[in-house]
Amino acid sequence: AEQFVPLLVYRTGQFAPLGIPWADGKQDYLKLINARDGGVNGVKLVFEECETAYDAAKGVECYERLKGKGTGASGFDPQSTGITFAVTDKAFNDKVAIQTMGYGLSQSVDGTVFEWNFPLLGTYWTAADVMIQDILKKEKGNLKGKKIALVYHDSPYGKEPIPLLQKRAAKDGFELVMFPVTPPGVEQKSTWLQIRQQRPDYVLFWSAGVMTPAGIREAQASGFPREKMYAIWWAGSDHDVKDIGAGAKGYNAITIHNSAARDKVHDDLKKFVYDKGQGTASDASQVGVMAHTRGMMISMLQVEAIRAAQEKFGKGKTLTPEQVKWGFENLDLTPERLKALGFGEIMRPVKTSCSNHMGTDWARIVQWDGGKWNITSDWYQADQALIDPLVKEMSAKYAKDKNIKPRSC
Amino acid sequence: MSYAAQALHPPAPGALFAQQPPAAGGTLPAAGQPTDTGRRHIGDVILDVRNISLRFGGVKALTDISFNVREHEVRAIIGPNGAGKSSMLNCINGVYQPQEGAITFRGKTFKHMNSRQVAEMGVARTFQNLALFKGMSVLDNIMTGRNLRMKSNLLLQALRWGPAEREEIAHREKVERIIDFLEIQAWRKTPVGRLPYGLQKRVDLGRALAMEPQVLLLDEPMAGMNVEEKQDMCRFILDVNDEFGTTIVLIEHDMGVVMDISDRVVVLDYGKKIGDGTPDEVRTNEDVVRAYLGTSH
Amino acid sequence: MLYRENGQFKQSYHADLQIFPVLQDRVAIQLLLVLAFVAVPFVASDYAFRAILIPFLILSLAAMGLNILVGYCGQISLGTGAFMAIGAYAAYNLQVRIDGMPLLVALIGGGLCATVFGVLFGIPSLRIRGLYLAVATLAAQFFTDWFTNRVPWVTNNSSSGSVSVRELSLFGMAVETPAQKYLLCLSIVVVFGLLCKNLVRGAIGRQWMAIRDMDVAAAVIGIRPVYAKLSAFAVSSFVVGVAGALWGFVHLGSWEPAAFSIDRSFQLLFMVIIGGLGSISGAFFGAAFIVLLPLLLNYVPHWLGLPLSTATASHLEHMIFGALIVFFLIVEPHGLARLWLTAREKLRLWPFPH
Amino acid sequence: MGFFLETLFGGLMAGMLYALVALGFVLIFKASGVFNFAQGAMVLFAALAMARFSEWLPQWLGFESRFLANVLAIVLAVVVMIGVAWLIERLALRQLVGQEPIALLMATLGITYFIDGAGQLIFGSATYKIDVGMPKDPMILFEDVFQGGLLLSKEDLYAALVSALLVASLSLFFQKTATGRALRAVADDHQAAQSIGIPLSRIWVIVWSIGGIVALVAGIIWGSKLGVQFSISLVALKALPVVILGGLTSVPGAIVGGLIIGSGEKLSEIYLGPFLGGGIENWFAYVLALGFLLVRPQGLFGDKIIDRV
Amino acid sequence: MQVAATPSPSATARRDFLDVNGIEVIYNHVILVLKGVSLRVEEGSIVALLGANGAGKTTTLRAVSNLLHAERGAVTKGSIALRGERIENLTPASLVERGVIQVMEGRHCFAHLTIEENLMTGAYTRTDGRAAVAETLEKVYAYFPRLKTRRTSQAAYTSGGEQQMCAIGRALMANPRMVLLDEPSMGLAPQIVEEVFEIVRDLNTKEGVTFLLAEQNTNMALRYADFGYILESGRVVMDGPAAALRENEDVKEFYLGTGGEGRKSFRDVKSYKRRKRWLA
Numbered sequence A: 001a002e003q004f005v006p007l008l009v010y011r012t013g014q015f016a017p018l019g020i021p022w023a024d025g026k027q028d029y030l031k032l033i034n035a036r037d038g039g040v041n042g043v044k045l046v047f048e049e050c051e052t053a054y055d056a057a058k059g060v061e062c063y064e065r066l067k068g069k070g071t072g073a074s075g076f077d078p079q080s081t082g083i084t085f086a087v088t089d090k091a092f093n094d095k096v097a098i099q100t101m102g103y104g105l106s107q108s109v110d111g112t113v114f115e116w117n118f119p120l121l122g123t124y125w126t127a128a129d130v131m132i133q134d135i136l137k138k139e140k141g142n143l144k145g146k147k148i149a150l151v152y153h154d155s156p157y158g159k160e161p162i163p164l165l166q167k168r169a170a171k172d173g174f175e176l177v178m179f180p181v182t183p184p185g186v187e188q189k190s191t192w193l194q195i196r197q198q199r200p201d202y203v204l205f206w207s208a209g210v211m212t213p214a215g216i217r218e219a220q221a222s223g224f225p226r227e228k229m230y231a232i233w234w235a236g237s238d239h240d241v242k243d244i245g246a247g248a249k250g251y252n253a254i255t256i257h258n259s260a261a262r263d264k265v266h267d268d269l270k271k272f273v274y275d276k277g278q279g280t281a282s283d284a285s286q287v288g289v290m291a292h293t294r295g296m297m298i299s300m301l302q303v304e305a306i307r308a309a310q311e312k313f314g315k316g317k318t319l320t321p322e323q324v325k326w327g328f329e330n331l332d333l334t335p336e337r338l339k340a341l342g343f344g345e346i347m348r349p350v351k352t353s354c355s356n357h358m359g360t361d362w363a364r365i366v367q368w369d370g371g372k373w374n375i376t377s378d379w380y381q382a383d384q385a386l387i388d389p390l391v392k393e394m395s396a397k398y399a400k401d402k403n404i405k406p407r408s409c
Numbered sequence B: 001m002s003y004a005a006q007a008l009h010p011p012a013p014g015a016l017f018a019q020q021p022p023a024a025g026g027t028l029p030a031a032g033q034p035t036d037t038g039r040r041h042i043g044d045v046i047l048d049v050r051n052i053s054l055r056f057g058g059v060k061a062l063t064d065i066s067f068n069v070r071e072h073e074v075r076a077i078i079g080p081n082g083a084g085k086s087s088m089l090n091c092i093n094g095v096y097q098p099q100e101g102a103i104t105f106r107g108k109t110f111k112h113m114n115s116r117q118v119a120e121m122g123v124a125r126t127f128q129n130l131a132l133f134k135g136m137s138v139l140d141n142i143m144t145g146r147n148l149r150m151k152s153n154l155l156l157q158a159l160r161w162g163p164a165e166r167e168e169i170a171h172r173e174k175v176e177r178i179i180d181f182l183e184i185q186a187w188r189k190t191p192v193g194r195l196p197y198g199l200q201k202r203v204d205l206g207r208a209l210a211m212e213p214q215v216l217l218l219d220e221p222m223a224g225m226n227v228e229e230k231q232d233m234c235r236f237i238l239d240v241n242d243e244f245g246t247t248i249v250l251i252e253h254d255m256g257v258v259m260d261i262s263d264r265v266v267v268l269d270y271g272k273k274i275g276d277g278t279p280d281e282v283r284t285n286e287d288v289v290r291a292y293l294g295t296s297h
Numbered sequence C: 001m002l003y004r005e006n007g008q009f010k011q012s013y014h015a016d017l018q019i020f021p022v023l024q025d026r027v028a029i030q031l032l033l034v035l036a037f038v039a040v041p042f043v044a045s046d047y048a049f050r051a052i053l054i055p056f057l058i059l060s061l062a063a064m065g066l067n068i069l070v071g072y073c074g075q076i077s078l079g080t081g082a083f084m085a086i087g088a089y090a091a092y093n094l095q096v097r098i099d100g101m102p103l104l105v106a107l108i109g110g111g112l113c114a115t116v117f118g119v120l121f122g123i124p125s126l127r128i129r130g131l132y133l134a135v136a137t138l139a140a141q142f143f144t145d146w147f148t149n150r151v152p153w154v155t156n157n158s159s160s161g162s163v164s165v166r167e168l169s170l171f172g173m174a175v176e177t178p179a180q181k182y183l184l185c186l187s188i189v190v191v192f193g194l195l196c197k198n199l200v201r202g203a204i205g206r207q208w209m210a211i212r213d214m215d216v217a218a219a220v221i222g223i224r225p226v227y228a229k230l231s232a233f234a235v236s237s238f239v240v241g242v243a244g245a246l247w248g249f250v251h252l253g254s255w256e257p258a259a260f261s262i263d264r265s266f267q268l269l270f271m272v273i274i275g276g277l278g279s280i281s282g283a284f285f286g287a288a289f290i291v292l293l294p295l296l297l298n299y300v301p302h303w304l305g306l307p308l309s310t311a312t313a314s315h316l317e318h319m320i321f322g323a324l325i326v327f328f329l330i331v332e333p334h335g336l337a338r339l340w341l342t343a344r345e346k347l348r349l350w351p352f353p354h
Numbered sequence D: 001m002g003f004f005l006e007t008l009f010g011g012l013m014a015g016m017l018y019a020l021v022a023l024g025f026v027l028i029f030k031a032s033g034v035f036n037f038a039q040g041a042m043v044l045f046a047a048l049a050m051a052r053f054s055e056w057l058p059q060w061l062g063f064e065s066r067f068l069a070n071v072l073a074i075v076l077a078v079v080v081m082i083g084v085a086w087l088i089e090r091l092a093l094r095q096l097v098g099q100e101p102i103a104l105l106m107a108t109l110g111i112t113y114f115i116d117g118a119g120q121l122i123f124g125s126a127t128y129k130i131d132v133g134m135p136k137d138p139m140i141l142f143e144d145v146f147q148g149g150l151l152l153s154k155e156d157l158y159a160a161l162v163s164a165l166l167v168a169s170l171s172l173f174f175q176k177t178a179t180g181r182a183l184r185a186v187a188d189d190h191q192a193a194q195s196i197g198i199p200l201s202r203i204w205v206i207v208w209s210i211g212g213i214v215a216l217v218a219g220i221i222w223g224s225k226l227g228v229q230f231s232i233s234l235v236a237l238k239a240l241p242v243v244i245l246g247g248l249t250s251v252p253g254a255i256v257g258g259l260i261i262g263s264g265e266k267l268s269e270i271y272l273g274p275f276l277g278g279g280i281e282n283w284f285a286y287v288l289a290l291g292f293l294l295v296r297p298q299g300l301f302g303d304k305i306i307d308r309v
Numbered sequence E: 001m002q003v004a005a006t007p008s009p010s011a012t013a014r015r016d017f018l019d020v021n022g023i024e025v026i027y028n029h030v031i032l033v034l035k036g037v038s039l040r041v042e043e044g045s046i047v048a049l050l051g052a053n054g055a056g057k058t059t060t061l062r063a064v065s066n067l068l069h070a071e072r073g074a075v076t077k078g079s080i081a082l083r084g085e086r087i088e089n090l091t092p093a094s095l096v097e098r099g100v101i102q103v104m105e106g107r108h109c110f111a112h113l114t115i116e117e118n119l120m121t122g123a124y125t126r127t128d129g130r131a132a133v134a135e136t137l138e139k140v141y142a143y144f145p146r147l148k149t150r151r152t153s154q155a156a157y158t159s160g161g162e163q164q165m166c167a168i169g170r171a172l173m174a175n176p177r178m179v180l181l182d183e184p185s186m187g188l189a190p191q192i193v194e195e196v197f198e199i200v201r202d203l204n205t206k207e208g209v210t211f212l213l214a215e216q217n218t219n220m221a222l223r224y225a226d227f228g229y230i231l232e233s234g235r236v237v238m239d240g241p242a243a244a245l246r247e248n249e250d251v252k253e254f255y256l257g258t259g260g261e262g263r264k265s266f267r268d269v270k271s272y273k274r275r276k277r278w279l280a
């Protein structure tokens, strides 16, 4: 039996440096499962990549092309907020799961409305909340009178954290100033001049692609301390800072996994895949970089969803997309299970339910020391008291717009 | 007669415009319409150019030029290269705005002419360096000349419905007559860019004729033609002039043509007027001979 | 020998003025329409509808609109994406803000808003020409990008700035399945195609072309550049706006401003040029070339079973695509539509070479 | 006041960086009448070549010196760009002599796709580094005059100097040499140029080579600022209003246009942006250019658009 | 006034300079324009190519100078040889290097360049130094004083005739051995036409430059040429020494307008129906 996993990737275009290790990681883990375990309970995983170049229209085409392959696509990781928007509606009709680990629509946490979306492990609201928590900690719990700037990619992706930050600003009494950067953001001098003028205490950096190095360079050139910058996970990969080296020293990024850690899964990957010359990355040194690990996690969640669904619908059987979705909804990765999978050091336990499609939302801060990332904080969890009402409000609006009747869980 | 019949049987020479319905906008000259070919009565002054001066930066293209054109006459403008002949026409039909002077057309005086106004008043024009619409067929080029008379609006045209279609066909009929008249039937649907130079000049004339003008300004219509073709062209011009009473202003370097077909001639040199009169007067004017004609003529 | 027009005499100007004066063409186009309306809905797969046919139709429509401006009126526009965006967002707002707004009215309304916007940004064309005009249209593009991103009202206060439409229905019938959506697009494209064709072969079309080919001469024969240019902007942006609304409503369903970014503008311009400036059928050829060819190229390694990595395949695809563009231009610089005409002309003479 | 000056200088410097890319457009337009859509792709290609060669050469030849690696890489990249120019002429331009500019524009689009694909295929699509020792840290001037001093980026200053130098030499080339005159002739009328014996092939190889070298310079400067990766081809978009404002046919226009656009967009973003919600500099640059064009439709220094009948 | 063709100084040593043999030209792959045109031009002679509009004169010249390619035309049959060397596949530039230059119909001046720059581009292929070029420039200015007064204006802003002079002058700047002149008299004032032809004769006799000219001004052309070809619909229908052609009744009637009872006034030519050609 075979189970089909579609892989939407971008290995070309603006965001390729992030997309390549990410895509490699996704594929590598599937290869590992096939090579090491012979598939999921004997069901071989087959997969096919489709290049989106981060373009929504192409992404839709890929989605259409792959959704019906085999017995149907097990679930899509669109790798792009734009593509997620575009396929979310279609997923309702096609009955296929969309998993968006660490991106996508923040309100899609609500499984009663967003039956097919799975923003596993955290959304942009998680990220924004955790960043503020870390800042709070540094500022000894008091942000009154402080000024925090959000420098963001002027697109839906960059705007996602705004509603939450506004709530936080009201609650914690800091001033939020916002600086949109028009994509692609190759030139940010005016933004950083304004920052120099307004002297915010911290900068939250919601950037992507070339905007990241350009922003860090400009921060350096305008003398803004990198220690006061907090970047979202897509702006906190190795390639974002490697070439800047010491210039980015002190730059903070948030992550939903223990990025600096290597675990058993890396060793297995080396042993079962790379040593046999079947690795996806052109260069084995890519294994272990942040985006690659993130890719593996995504595939792991996909595989575990399949595994969970097989428990219910029959071990060793090929599943329909709808059945896999059930698996996503009933993930329960305990610490023991994670350890067994080789991810024990890398991530925190997750448990999803019909109403909660995110599972958990642990995140932590890492800092670049000029040569590598170091973990500088403990795990944080987002403040549910703040996020929950927001999720409810926004998903209700979506349901109304789309004429969706929320299901009861 | 059906449309088809008209298309297939070109009108006899001289029949051009003969079946003209009294078109809107008073296209037919009210007075002086010839009842008989070859007996034109030259009428009053229709176009009066007064003290025109035109400069481009340091270049004085025209200096204080005055002359007039009478209804139904053939008026030639001659002069050496760069004398300002084309610029003169450009002033008349509003392509250039002279710095000084005024132009009176049918009793109305204008300081500046605006191309559209001029066209509406019934002045058409051909160009020295072909100014055809390169991407369009011969037929379409000439059809553009009918533009001023086409009235149906955008929506009707989009639907091509009733009046729009009828209008299109009515104008097409007129244009077909011009095509027949100029003997370019075979090239009807050819893009003009592909035509040889001489034929392009004919299409240019056709486009101007399609406007049913009262005054026709021709800028070297016969350049690049051999004698036979020039003869044809002269016939076209004279026929239009005879049959239809159209006033002609003509720039031409072929003295044979100018002397034979024009009623009066203006001579320009370096932007100044050096002679004005009948062909014979001009031919014997010493200034003109020195500046332009040379001794060989 | 099959393609002969000998013996087809036109007995009236009316006959000569038909869109397809040659009998064979008429038959061919009728067959094509029957095929598109009747046969395709039965045979095409979901994937073909949603990923190929619908985008192809909508982009053809947009290209057709753009062709009126660029190909017929000679005004280069790099702001097509913006006009599409205006169409899409306007239609969206009509739909969310007015209860029970019929789909067609929303689409047309989107087109009308785009018209106003197009005329506004067309005003500089009265003074600025050629490539320089691109600045005005680029200003429209970037302004719209910014506007749709930054003014919350436009997106009905959606926090992320992306919008999504309700399900569609036409005269009380739900337009749900891909086949229905396809038929909706096809009908609109056919109707607009006919209207555009009528315009470009009528008086206004001649005015546009005259302005394009030589504006001074056009003015001299009484064509008002103001009217000609602005009407081209208006008609073009109307069609493009409707296409934009369709793109948002029918193809994407929900979208973010990036769906109508400058890339889209460039893409459409290229469709128009490669398809053939100043030709309605060129829009279809161009859309097919620019949209479908990459898809096709994408499949080639699969079919041949070449073990290429996604990235390599994608780079090769780019290279081949680029090379093909150059190749076709060398064969026929006036676009695929002209290539087609030349082929037909040859067919007419076939089997004799001249 | 200090802040205003800082913004102004920042804008002027950014403008010089745009000008560097704009120059490539102007060059090819002026000399062949082609709007080279591929300029951005050429910047990317050149920068990729430079970045990768400076990484590979020490490995291949087994030496350590950074300086030597950079010098050799530049030389090699220049050779590569000349090769690219030669190929473009051979395979595309030569076949399109005398075609309308729009067909040639389209051809450059094909070339863009090709170069994009080829560049990333050969050199890879990850991020690469160019390190020619541009200083990154800011300098603070007039600390005693203004509070907080005047912050100036040294990197930008160097870049500005380089572009000024390029512009000066290219202007001379066009105005004073017979080849320069021939290039302008080609831009006006391919056929007539051919008819008097100007060898289009050679001319085009020359122009595109120079275009390639200018792209390399732009690529090195932008690449050392941003890292070399596909996005670098997008700086071409920033150069567009610059070229058009300065005039498509004017080399000095690229600089002046760059300065105006650069400072205009920064000032607008900082002093107007807050009222409009920010992020306005992109479209404002175009509106600014549009404003100038309404006064001078051929750009500030462009050749007058000729219409005569 | 009758001017007999001046015998070329080296009449005895004449040899074929240009030999066009049965060429067929097709535009755009489908439009057949020349249907087997053959002609020979002897070194140091002036040959006129006559014919109605659309006969194919320009096309013939383009075929020789290899400018057809840019018009999407191609020579599909026949051969063209220059001093025995086949030249169909040369670039226009290498033809100019061999001393063959064309003055294109419709002027084609470089619009944005000044008149003087236009002229100087003509000397692009020259290698004999600045002084020599400057000398030629003076010569051209001497031929066309009008150009000298307009030397600093952009070519686009000069009058039609001035542009024509500029185009001819530009070709002369290359110091050519053979000039293909396409309708040199078009748009020129009679005096200047005369001058242009005098210049042609001057260069021909003094410097031995060969001319192949396509002309509509048959009268002039036959007055100055040694030999003439008459083209109709892409075929040569008549050829012969200029003097003989001038005496031919058909030529007189159709090309010189002096057939039958002498020159007719343009006013009196009644029928504008196209006459049947003798061969077309």
Ligand SMILES: Nc1ncnc2c1ncn2[C@@H]1O[C@H](COP(=O)(O)OP(=O)(O)OP(=O)(O)O)[C@@H](O)[C@H]1O
Binding pocket: B194, B195, B196, B197, B198, B199, B224, E027, E028, E031, E033, E051, E052, E053, E054, E055, E056, E057, E058, E059, E060, E071, E072, E105, E216
């Ligand atoms: N670029 C082209 N594409 C297609 N057909 C062409 C092209 N150029 C010329 N022709 C056709 O070739 C034929 C000969 O044209 P050519 O220009 O050689 O004539 P010509 O003798 O020079 O006429 P003229 O005296 O009017 O200049 C004409 O029928 C013309 O339509």
Ligand SMILES: Nc1ncnc2c1ncn2[C@@H]1O[C@H](COP(=O)(O)OP(=O)(O)OP(=O)(O)O)[C@@H](O)[C@H]1O
Binding pocket: B056, B059, B060, B061, B079, B080, B081, B082, B083, B084, B085, B086, B087, B088, B128, D308, E153, E157, E158, E159, E160, E161, E162, E187, E189
């Ligand atoms: N737009 C313009 N800008 C600058 N100079 C101009 C312009 N138009 C015409 N001129 C100049 O004005 C003078 C007169 O030009 P015009 O074209 O009227 O001459 P013409 O009498 O028609 O000559 P030809 O017989 O050669 O056509 C010329 O010297 C020309 O260079």
Ligand SMILES: [Mg+2]
Binding pocket: B085, B086, B087, B128, B219, E159, E160, E161
């Ligand atoms: Mg003139």
Ligand SMILES: [Mg+2]
Binding pocket: B196, B197, E057, E058, E059, E105, E182
């Ligand atoms: Mg000719």
